[in-house]
Amino acid sequence: MRYSHKLSDAVHILAYIDIYHDQSLASTAIAASVESNPALVRRLMVALRRADLLTTQQGTAQPRLTRATKDITLLDVYQAVTDDGNLLHVDDKTNPLCIVGGNIQETLREAYQQVQHAAETQMAQITLADLITQIWTRQRQREAAKPTE
Amino acid sequence: MRYSHKLSDAVHILAYIDIYHDQSLASTAIAASVESNPALVRRLMVALRRADLLTTQQGTAQPRLTRATKDITLLDVYQAVTDDGNLLHVDDKTNPLCIVGGNIQETLREAYQQVQHAAETQMAQITLADLITQIWTRQRQREAAKPTE
DNA sequence: TTAATTGTTACTCGTATTGTTACATCATTT
């Protein structure tokens, strides 16, 4: 299975909507920035809409964030675009008659839960506003490095 | 097939080697506990050997841990069996001419690195000894619940 | 020598992700 960039693309979409709020927000325009295709963008926007992160209206290219960028965390986006949301996965087919096979599943589930919690805590501390600030900072640095285009 | 259980199976192998050290440690015996096949077990053992977590000898079914179980962490095993070791992945194909597409990759890479660090810190605090203790605890609980087999 | 085991490779299969196309539905413009 290929590594997923759904989270990255979803963040991309949200940042695009915020930064280019006075330009075209059509899925084709966003797709050009993501270098993907409009259908993929719309599919991700469905997931973001279901997670109550943005609103859309059929027929109009007017997606809007439902709240301030500082109130949308990386965790919100992550949970919106992943199915189960688990970073690590237990092998649920082990031999129950073996001491290891019969007890490792619950043991690992608990350990993985601790790792998951640590990761999610960090994700919850990174907001969309933080990311957009970073994007602008890097943009200004690039412009400063190349004063004449 | 769905998400990878390489980490789970690798921990399984290490725990099996420790718990059943006085019984057959052939890849077929371990595979029976994992409910997988010997070749998969041997492939994972290659990764664990390269990470200096165990030693093997061709022709003999005598894998041995290179150090005490308390000195082997979940992070050690994770890094042994994953290629790049990254839990989250940046979309490296975005439009560099767009403010978002041109700066989001590095921005997300930094954010993902923080999440990765949080997860790895937690993984480093979970040792193979902890997991084996958990396995034994659960085993005793199951035996107590069913006094007569 | 014979049997068992590891080390290794090649191949198939299942499935998640992404790319692509098509079309119904809705809104806006003419």
Add this chain to the structure above:
DNA sequence: AAATGATGTAACAATACGAGTAACAATTAA
């Protein structure tokens, strides 16, 4: 009212990776 453009949605293909499986050389021990 018609035309245009957008979203919502589904279907299918292409791709990639994990896992299953089989096969065989190399090595060890009986």
